[in-house]
Structure formats: structure tokens, C-alpha cells
Amino acid sequence: MTEQTRTSTIAEVAAATGLTPHTLRYYERDGLLLDAVARSTSGHRRYTERDVAWLHLLTRLRATGMPVRDIRAYADLVRAGDGTEPARLAMLEAHRDRVLAELAEVRAHLAGIELKIDVYAGRLGSGDPVPEDAARAAG
Numbered sequence: 001m002t003e004q005t006r007t008s009t010i011a012e013v014a015a016a017t018g019l020t021p022h023t024l025r026y027y028e029r030d031g032l033l034l035d036a037v038a039r040s041t042s043g044h045r046r047y048t049e050r051d052v053a054w055l056h057l058l059t060r061l062r063a064t065g066m067p068v069r070d071i072r073a074y075a076d077l078v079r080a081g082d083g084t085e086p087a088r089l090a091m092l093e094a095h096r097d098r099v100l101a102e103l104a105e106v107r108a109h110l111a112g113i114e115l116k117i118d119v120y121a122g123r124l125g126s127g128d129p130v131p132e133d134a135a136r137a138a139g
Contacts, residue, residue, distance in 0.1 A: 005048075006048075006049060007038065007046035007047060007048055008046070008047045008052065009044060009045070009046070009047075010024055010025075010044070010045045010047070012047075013047045013051070013052055013055065016052060017052065017055045017056060017059055018059065019055065019059065024045075024055070027055070027058065028045075030068065030072065031072055031075065031076075032058060032068070032071055032072055032075055033051060033054060033055075033075070034050070034051075034054050034075060034078055034079055035048075035050075035051070037051060058071060061074075061095070064095070064099045065098065065099070065102065066095050070091065070095070073091070074088060074091050074092075077091070
């Protein structure tokens with residue numbers, strides 16, 4: 001068997017992707033995979049390298065908050081083939097923009113936490129009240 005035709009069991013794919021076998025079966029049932037998963041003569045699922053690469057992309061999309069319905073729509077476009085590239089690009093760009101906005105918001109929250117850490121690190125041991133302690137004492 002060549003590297004191009006190597007297939008993997010559901011357990012191997014679960015280990016490689018961090019997904020559970022239950023999730024892999026769900027993705028298959030829900031139409032999120034590009035192709036039907038091949039079966040061995042005994043009926044066991046056999047995933048190709050293309051399947052595994054697609055699952056890694058699905059994992060990234062899910063981890064960055066893309067809804068399953070959008071992933072399904074993207075998979076439908078990929079399956080439809082040539083001519084759908086502009087729509088696929090638009091979907092990925094819109095998702096990227098949402099992820100970038102979320103990152104900016106998280107960075108702003110992190111900056112606020114870092115500021116509070118700096119306040120505590122600079123004032124603890126100095127005897128100076130930290131801002132919320134002073135506000136509580138005045139309130």
C-alpha cells in the first residue's frame with residue numbers, strides 16, 4: 001500500500017485529530033465530511049489522508065467558533081467543485097474577520113487583567129490601598 005492510499009481506522013483518526021469516535025460518526029452523519037468514508041470488507045470505517053486533512057480543518061473551524069451549519073455549507077461548496085471558489089473564499093474571509101474581532105476583544109480584556117496585575121504587583125507590600133479597596137472604604 002502506498003502512502004497515497006494509506007487508510008486509517010476510526011481509533012487512529014480519533015487519536016490523530018483529538019476527536020472522539022462518536023464525533024467522527026456525527027460529522028459523517030451530518031454531512032460535514034467531503035466524501036463518504038470508505039469501509040473495509042469487514043464494514044469498519046477507513047479514513048483516507050484527505051479525510052484526516054479535512055477533519056483537521058473542521059476542528060480548526062469549530063475551535064474558532066464557526067457554527068456547524070456554516071461548516072456544512074462550506075463542505076457543500078467544496079463538494080460542488082469548480083466555480084464555488086469565490087463563495088468559499090467569502091465564507092472563510094467572513095469567518096476570519098469574526099475571529100480577528102474576537103481576538104481584539106480578548107486582547108482588550110487581557111490588557112485590563114494585566115493592568116490589574118500591575119496594580120497589585122506594584123502596590124502590595126507598599127501599604128497603599130488598591131483602587132477597589134479605596135472605593136469600598138469610601139463607599
